[in-house]
Amino acid sequence: MVHAVVATAYGGPEVLSLIDVDPGAPGPGQVLLAVHAAGVNPTDWKTYTGAYGTDAARLPLRLGSEAAGTVLAIGPDVDDVSVGDEVIAYRAPGAYAEQLIVRAANTVPKPPSLSWEKAGGLLLAGSTAMHAVTATRVGTGDTVLVHGASGGVGSMVVQIARSRGARVIGTAGRANHEYVMDLGATPVVYGPGLADRVRAAAGGVVDAAIDTVGTNEALDVSVAVVHDRKRIATIAGFAHGAALQVQVLGNGPGADPGTEIRNAARRKLVDLVVAGRLDVRIAATYRLADAARAHRAGLAGQANGKMILLP
Numbered sequence: 583m584v585h586a587v588v589a590t591a592y593g594g595p596e597v598l599s600l601i602d603v604d605p606g607a608p609g610p611g612q613v614l615l616a617v618h619a620a621g622v623n624p625t626d627w628k629t630y631t632g633a634y635g636t637d638a639a640r641l642p643l644r645l646g647s648e649a650a651g652t653v654l655a656i657g658p659d660v661d662d663v664s665v666g667d668e669v670i671a672y673r674a675p676g677a678y679a680e681q682l683i684v685r686a687a688n689t690v691p692k693p694p695s696l697s698w699e700k701a702g703g704l705l706l707a708g709s710t711a712m713h714a715v716t717a718t719r720v721g722t723g724d725t726v727l728v729h730g731a732s733g734g735v736g737s738m739v740v741q742i743a744r745s746r747g748a749r750v751i752g753t754a755g756r757a758n759h760e761y762v763m764d765l766g767a768t769p770v771v772y773g774p775g776l777a778d779r780v781r782a783a784a785g786g787v788v789d790a791a792i793d794t795v796g797t798n799e800a801l802d803v804s805v806a807v808v809h810d811r812k813r814i815a816t817i818a819g820f821a822h823g824a825a826l827q828v829q830v831l832g833n834g835p836g837a838d839p840g841t842e843i844r845n846a847a848r849r850k851l852v853d854l855v856v857a858g859r860l861d862v863r864i865a866a867t868y869r870l871a872d873a874a875r876a877h878r879a880g881l882a883g884q885a886n887g888k889m890i891l892l893p
């Protein structure tokens with residue numbers, strides 16, 4: 583038996599428990615991982631706080647979506663992954679666990695230069711960012727507005743857009759402006775007057791906007807400064823984004839899941855890391871048993887970077 587985190591009810595982080603589970607044996611096309619690091623993402627708490635419904639039949643809920651670890655066993659029909667390989671897994675449902683079965687196709691090799699912590703927090707935010715940058719056709723010479731430039735997804739958007747030759751203006755709280763500058767973007771503070779600050783920072787046309795925050799402000803400012811709504815995307819403001827007829831990306835009614843783009847992004851993200859063009863900022867690490875503490879920090883907006891669970 584191994585430890586795994588589950589939500590035993592719908593509610594706040596107090597519903598999380600560490601329980602014993604049988605990891606099982608990998609079936610066809612699957613591998614068993616010893617998890618060394620699991621990334622924490624807002625979707626993890628949205629799973630049990632009611633954002634995705636409160637169907638009692640789904641309880642207890644396993645948590646987590648991404649992990650980095652060592653392959654302990656492989657199932658039939660697995661050709662390109664071997665026992666002992668160090669890999670990063672996304673999509674990896676139930677990743678808050680000491681051991682986990684994932685599809686071999688959902689793993690990519692972990693480069694030795696990438697720490698377990700950074701590997702565990704790379705792929706969910708990174709593939710979402712790649713989807714947003716691709717959907718808005720960000721390329722050389724563009725000026726791009728990124729809402730939430732200091733966040734898990736936003737910081738990836740900034741770095742990928744910069745690697746494509748774009749200029750980036752990024753919204754962030756004042757405490758994160760130095761970090762946003764280090765990423766290569768011009769920081770602007772969010773709040774009243776944002777559109778004017780963005781226009782002043784741009785000094786000309788803003789070609790595209792990517793919202794990773796989901797406030798009405800972020801979307802309203804985006805449509806005020808970007809002419810072409812096909813070049814505006816949100817990953818968090820689903821209802822207002824749909825009303826404004828901008829691109830709504832992710833898993834939700836009417837949203838574009840971008841499955842192929844996101845799956846193909848996994849190897850591209852690792853390549854960018856190896857090339858020194860992409861980094862993951864770690865806010866803090868927590869033991870698996872302290873997942874609720876990590877979630878409280880996330881819900882309070884206190885994490886500057888990715889939080890990582892270490893089984």
Ligand SMILES: NC(=O)c1ccc[n+]([C@@H]2O[C@H](COP(=O)([O-])OP(=O)(O)OC[C@H]3O[C@@H](n4cnc5c(N)ncnc54)[C@H](OP(=O)(O)O)[C@@H]3O)[C@@H](O)[C@H]2O)c1
Pocket residue numbers: 623624625628706707710729730731732733734735736753754755756758772773794795796797800816817818831832833883887
């Ligand atoms: N659709 C999808 O496929 C998909 C995928 C991944 C994530 N998401 C969603 O995207 C959102 C962001 O995820 P994340 O992992 O990047 O979260 P995160 O790391 O917590 O980042 C959130 C960022 O929002 C900024 N922020 C907070 N309040 C703000 C405000 N009023 N105005 C502007 N910015 C503000 C924060 O900046 P400061 O700290 O500098 O203030 C922070 O950097 C979440 O809602 C998540 O569920 C969606």
